[in-house]
Amino acid sequence: MITITLRYPSDEPGAPEDRLPKTMAIGYFDGVHPGHQAVIRKAVELARSAGKQASVMTFDPHPRAFFGHGEAYAASLTPLPEKIRLLGELGVDIVYVAVFDHEFSSLEPETFVRELLIERLNVSDAVVGFDFTFGRGGAGNPAVLAELGAPDLAVHTVEPVAAAGAKVSSSRIREALELGDVALAAGLLRRPYRISGAVVHGAARGRTIGFPTANIEPDGRYVLPRLGVYAVNVRRGDASYPAVMNVGVAPTFYGTGGTPKLEAHLLDFSGDLYGERLDVDFVAFIRPELRFDGVAELIAQIREDAEQARRLLAFVRQ
Structure with a gap:
């Protein structure tokens, strides 16, 4: 082509x-x-x-x-x-x-x-x-x-072409993403909604609290789903890893302003991803982004999010 x-x-x-x-x-x-x-x-x-x-x-x-x-x-x-x-x-x-x-x-x-x-x-x-x-x-x-x-x-x-009782349209898919309903978006697309980009250096806060994240800089101006935490599959070449992703501004550390970032914690991976290109397939919405009173509360919630993501992704793969 x-x-x-x-x-x-x-x-x-x-x-x-x-x-x-x-x-x-x-x-x-x-x-x-x-x-x-x-x-x-x-x-x-x-x-x-x-x-x-x-x-x-x-x-x-x-x-x-x-x-x-x-x-x-x-x-x-x-x-x-x-x-x-x-x-x-x-x-x-x-x-x-x-x-x-x-x-x-x-x-x-x-x-x-x-x-x-x-x-x-x-x-x-x-x-x-x-x-x-x-x-x-x-x-x-x-x-x-x-x-x-x-x-x-x-x-x-x-x-x-119809799906979920109405015609499939780009506007319907955008509306689903605005609500965080990535499952509906996937149903309309007949494939998971995907954002691709390179892994760049971030503040490394995830590593210091035991949950290292890949900070992904999108290849272009994608429509971002609602700020929150998602179960995702991260594709690296031919390999796929279950992951939990935060789309947001990290309000616990930075307040509620700023540009949203994409941070993925791969559940079954250890190693250096800097500079690599990853594809992120959104599978399920877990919760909205929240501000926590302290790092300990945040760590406990991330641990719970990771386990929920693992359960959701295991169910989808069955």
């Missing part, structure tokens, strides 16, 4: 792949959840049956973040590198990352379809979700896409 940055307008010659006949799934695809996967798999299926390239067009940054619709959209369920990795697992050949800036956001629907999709990228089949919008002011929808593309561009609209 290759990744191509797409700008509009551009005086640079297009990539050789631009001229290849292709199908294209179009969307932001934050989380690459089952609804997104249905769109992408349809594009891959059409491409394979016709002997064409399977492509995806996604955007960076999130259009809502670009238009200033809330700081929340500056963070992602799947930052761009993770999104690209997941797209590759779905069999995509080419990922176009469209730079969503003033020029791109101002494209008229007809220009987007005719000049960009058909003439520049040689797209014969576009696959979109039922609620897809495009063009300046979001004026385009699947019906407009089909009208503007005919007869050169066939449009395939994919219906929503």
Whole structure:
């Protein structure tokens, strides 16, 4: 799979792949959840049956973040590198990352379809979700896409995927994480919610109280779950370790301000992890982050949290 940055307008010659006949799934695809996967798999299926390239067009940054619709959209369920990795697992050949800036956001629907999709990228089949919008002011929808593309561009609209009594959406997953309901988020994603990053040096307080932690600096701006303590699986290469993770500001030591940190205590591991990259899969919420009156009370609670995490993770693995 290759990744191509797409700008509009551009005086640079297009990539050789631009001229290849292709199908294209179009969307932001934050989380690459089952609804997104249905769109992408349809594009891959059409491409394979016709002997064409399977492509995806996604955007960076999130259009809502670009238009200033809330700081929340500056963070992602799947930052761009993770999104690209997941797209590759779905069999995509080419990922176009469209730079969503003033020029791109101002494209008229007809220009987007005719000049960009058909003439520049040689797209014969576009696959979109039922609620897809495009063009300046979001004026385009699947019906407009089909009208503007005919007869050169066939449009395939994919219906929503449901879970827990409603359609799966990135917004529902974000809401579940805000509540700390990582089990619901996993059910909607059909995989655990994951945050990846490198282990960096921290204050080493965990080591001094008998619970050394890996302080993880995320690879990108992830949506963080509610501040609190979680049972997680930490993946290090091919190995997986049960762990208890605190997402928070360590109020016992630092008060209630500050930037949340990710600190994982691996239950069956001893050694040096500094500089290594870890994947953290959130399994269950244990409790909210609390401020304790002293270190002894904190140690007792961490011990209890670790045992609860071990029980929860053992149950999930059965």
